[in-house]
Amino acid sequence: MLETVFYIILCLLTGLCGIDSRMGFTGTFLLALLLTPFAPMLVLILTGRSRRRELQRRAQEIGS
Secondary structure: OHHHHHHHHHHHHHHHHOOOOOHHHHHHHHHHHOOOHHHHHHHHHHHOOOOHHHHHHHHHHOOO
């Protein structure tokens, strides 16, 4: 039972890391549940942010 709770917590943390990605929280969380939390985490590390988030960040930097 404790292992299951730990696994779901890791999946939730992986989903939170994927908020700025193209898949978002839900896609990353579901992928982590189906595979393991570590495989989507590696994908998130190797890929960049979504273009929309990157453009928002750049617009904020210019506006500041």
